[in-house]
Amino acid sequence: MSEMAPMGVRVGCRMIRQGDEAHLLPAEARSIAARQPAMRQASGAGRWIAHRLLAELGVDDVAVLRTPSGAPAWPDGITGSLAHDDEMAVAAVAPVGDIRTLGIDVEPALPLPDDIFALVATPADRTNPADRDLAGRILFSAKEAVYKAVYPLDGEVLGYEDITVDLNTGRATTKTGHRARFVYCAAPRVAVLAFVDGEAR
Template sequence: MARAIAAMAPAGVRTGCRLIREGDEAYLLPAEAGSIPARQPAMRRASGAARLLAHRLLADAGFDGFALLRTASGAPAWPDGITGSLAHDDDMAVAAVAPVGQIVSLGIDVEPALPLPDEISALVAMPADRTGTADRQLAGRILFAAKEAVYKAAYPLDRQVLGYEDIAVNLETGHATTSTGREVSLIYCVAPRVVVLAFVDDDGV
């Protein structure tokens, strides 16, 4: 799965994935642990797993030991000059980072490769969405992950809270548009989980 995510990422974007393990909460740096209000062990394990990935990716970019504090919006505070995103489901954590340049903002999401429940699909899928040739069983799940990733990429730029109805996704062309007019590119893979990487390049700013 790590190879599949890395292969789909644009040039300059570093990615990683990790199965969440018992004890991963220990990878939270002290300042990170203090900034994360969740007390449930499973949530702290997932946060630790995702931040372990981010620590490694940031170290490769010259930011060894950087503490990714949780902001009021829930997103991590990345170093100056870096854009990034974290995500996890119940079992897997993923991360993506890149220097700000051609790419100005990133979003990532991971979901199990299972059909999206009908009641959630009814909230997520909108008439403007296009799923193209995506697997019919997984199209709803991919669409859900795409909108989550697009929101993460758009929010740091526009500071606007978006609902599913505010994001129109076209999986066939690999693009999404928000109600604020933000254009976001997206790529996805199913290997063996659904992972969507969304990004805004300097043409979309």
Template sequence: MIEELLPDGPSWAEAFDDPADATLFPEEEAVIARAVDKRRREFTTARHCARRAMAGLGVAPAPLLPGERGAPKWPDGVVGSMTHCAGYRAAVVGQAGKVLTVGIDAEPHGPLPDGVLDVVSRPAERAQLHDLSTTDPDTHWDRILFSCKESVYKAWFPLTGEWLGFDDAELSFDAGSGEFTARLLKTGHSAEGEPLTGFHGRWLVGNDLVVSAIVRLRRN
């Protein structure tokens, strides 16, 4: 699925179950030594996907440990993002000299729990979701918004090292193309010598999942 959202260049891998050959490095085992089975399977398969994706770049397998705020620590020269939800795990990686940042997210394609939309959205976003839902009521636009905002955060954090709240980005959607634009409301940061003002990404719905991705390539 996720390859449909990516430009040329990044390497990706995904899984719809937990393969028996997915293993962890000892350092990773120590991180989840007391984790419940569900957490262990998510953690293990996401890293299995990440190492498959890194292999596509010619990068040797390596431990991928959680860093600040849980963001994975990638090997030197690699940028990437991982995601997991029920029935899906994926990773996308790129060469740091070609890809500036990556953010991906997967969610079940179902409505958000009651009350969550008001927490994760801005008024203009809720107005747009209302219009989109009127036109396409079978699509759970609230879940798409949530997934895309998660991708925004995952793309933002490696560039800034700062928290980005749901209210710190305002998203707009092009339903026809499956693309979204995120306008960042938290100012004062830059990327490649220019103000960091937003991201462009894509999403899709399929297999009862919502998958979203942001891949920002470096300028030539």
């Protein structure tokens, strides 16, 4: 994923471990309402990655708070995204400039159940030549990542039917008129990094 990411975007991952909740800064811990240990561990793992990526940009000791919408609040001049599944956390950050916003998602490398695929896919989506077994999962993850990338632009809540994805070209559009690009990998997990560049609506 790091090799496929646009220039200037830093990406990291970490297997979630017992005790990762200790990586939450005090203000971060207070901003996360979830009390379940697994959720707090995942949040701590994601922020552990984010803190290190931010340090590479010269931004140290900044709390990445959870906003009321659930999205992380990034320092001024920085865009970023966090995600996790049951076992892995991922994060991406970049200076705002050529990249306006980022969205990232991670999922197990397993076929998407048919009932969920029916909710996610639309006739306008294009999945070939993506891995046939994982095409649905990649599509699902792409829509999640694109939503995270475009939500900060106007605060519009979008459903899966509101995002059209072309896995062939790595491009997506939303019903609100935003255009995003994305890259993905399918092993050892499905991970998608979506971004809106400085010139896209």
